[in-house]
Amino acid sequence: MVKGAEGEEAMTNSSAAAGAHILVFPYPAQGHMLPLLDLTHQLLHRGLTITILVTPKNLPFLNPLLSQHPPSSIQTLVFPFPAHPSIPPGVENVKDIGNHGNAFIISALSSLREPISNWFHSHPSPPIAIISDFFLGWTHHLASQLGIPRVSFYSSGAFVSSVFMTLSHQMGSLHQQPFACLSHLPNSPSFPLDQLPSMLRLYRESDPDWACVKDGFIANLSSWGAVFHTFDALEEIYLRYWQREMGHPRVWAIGPLMNLDSAGPNPTDRGGPSSMPADAVLTWLDGCSDGSVLFVCFGSQFSPGKPQMEAIAAGMEGSGARFIWSVKLSDSDERGEILTGLEDRAAGRGLIIRGWAPQVPILNHRAVGGFLTHCGWNSVVEGITAGVFLLAWPLQADQFVNARLLVEYLGIAVRVAEGMDAVPDSVELARIISDSLSVTGSERVRAMELRSEALAAVQQGGSSRRALDEFVKVLSALGQNSPNPRDHEKKE
Secondary structure, X not given: OEOOOOOOXXXXXXXXXXXXXXXXXXXXXXXXXXXXXXXXXXXXXXOOEEEEEEOHHHHHHHHHHXXXXXXXXXXXXXXXXOOOOOOOOOOOOHHHOOHHHHHHHHHHHHHHHHHHHHHHHHOOOOOOEEEEEHHHOOHHHHHHHHOOOEXXXXXXXXXXXXXXXXXXXXXXXXXXXXXXXXXXXXXXXXXXXXHXXXXXXXXXXXXXXXXXXXXXXXXXXXXXXXEEOOOHHHHHHHHHHHHHHHOOOOEEEOOOHHHOOOXXXXXXXXXXXXXXXXHHHHHHHHOOOXXXXXXXXXXXXXXOOHXXXXXXXXXXXXXXXXXXXXXXXXXXXXXXXXXHHHHHHXXXXXXXXXXXOOHHHHHOOOOEEEEEEOOOHHHHHHHHHHOOEEEEOXXXXXXXXXXXXXXXXXXXXXXXXXXXXXXXXXXXXXXXXXXXXXXXXXXXXXXXXXXXXXXXXXXXXXXHHHHHHHHHHHHHHHHHHOOOHHHHOOOO
C-alpha cells in the first residue's frame, strides 16, 4: 500500500511498467465513489496501473476492488482527512454529515493539493494523468501545475451535469429569480429555485468554502477530458452538447458500468449492515411471480418521517402488491412501530429490510416490476438497466433534474411526490403502485426498450464499450508519449 502521509514504500518502477500509471481520486460519498471504483476496475482489467487516493475512513470502500487485483497493478495513497472547522472530528464521508456538508468536504480536500504534489515529485514513476470526481474540480489546477491531463468523472448524468456547467457562473445570482431558465440547453428546461441541484442553490457569496466549490465547477469545463456514467441512447443530446461546450471530442459515455463484461465487485459486497442477508431476500423473491414486486428505497442519506412512512405503508398495503422496503432506521426509532404493523398486516407479501439492501440483485430479479426511488443517479441507472417501472420521488441534490429526464423526456417514470417534506396521498399512491406493476403501461414498455438499449451499449461493438476502449487507448498513448510528465511540467 502506498501511504503518502505515512511514508510507506512507494510503487516500484517494475510495477508501474505494467501500464500507464493513473491517479484516481474519488469523492467520499457513496453515490460518487461506487461508479468511479467500477470504472477503476475496468481500467485495471484493461492493463492500466492505478494509484487510488482516499482518506483513512474511506479505505474500507476499496476492499472489494483491492481483493480482485494484485498490488502490482493497484496501490492506495492514503492521506489524513484535513481538519475543517465545520466538519466534526472523525467525519470523512458525506453519509456522516449529510448533503449540507458537501461544500465543507470539498474545501477541506482541496488542502491536499500540496501533499499530492509532494508525493508526485518524489515518485519514481509518477502518474501521467488524474481522473477525479467532478466535485473535485480543484484538481484541474493541480494537474495543470504538475503538467499532466485531468479527466473529470461524472457520477451523475450528462443532463444534470449540463445544468451544473451552465449555472456555475451564476451561482451568486440564482436566488434573485424564481426560475432558472436554460434556453440554450436541449429541450430548454426551466426549474424553480428549490428544484435546482443543492450545490447550486446553497451557494453563499464571499464564503471561501463556496468559492472553492464554484471555482471547481467552472474548472471542470476546462478538463482535458470528461467521462460520464451514462450511455448514448439515454442522453445522447446532452453528451453532444458537452462536446460542443468543451470544444473537443474527448467526452466518453461508458455506462452502465455494472453490466460490462468482467464487472467489478459483486453487488452484494458493496453494502453495510442489514437486518436480512442478501440470500434470504433473493430466496423470498424466487417465490414471487414475474413483475409482481415493488422495491422501495430512498438511498443512503434519507429516512422518511413518520407521516411519510405512514403514507407509504398505507399505499403499499392498499395496492395489494408484493413489496420490499429498504429503510434506514435504528432499533430504538419510534417509527419502527409503523414497519412492524405493516409486517403484521401484510405478512407473506412484503419484506422490510432495516438498513442496507442488495439493490442491484433485487432490481434485476425477474419478480421485481417497479421501483419507488429518490432518483439518485446510480439508482436511476440501475433501475433503467433492470427494465423496471420507476416511481419518482425526488428529494434533493440532483434528483429533481433526474426526475425531469425520466418522466418528461424519456417517459419511463411517473412522479408520486416531490421534496423532503412531501406526504403523498396514500390512496393515489396505492393506485400508482398497482398500475406500475402492469405489463401493458406505456412507461413499462418504454422501460423495457431502454433496458435493451442499455445492455446493448456495453456489449461488444456497443457505444459504451467502444467509448471505454477508446478512453483506455488514449490514456495508454499518453503514457507512451510522456513517460515522465515532470519533463514538461508547467506552472500555473
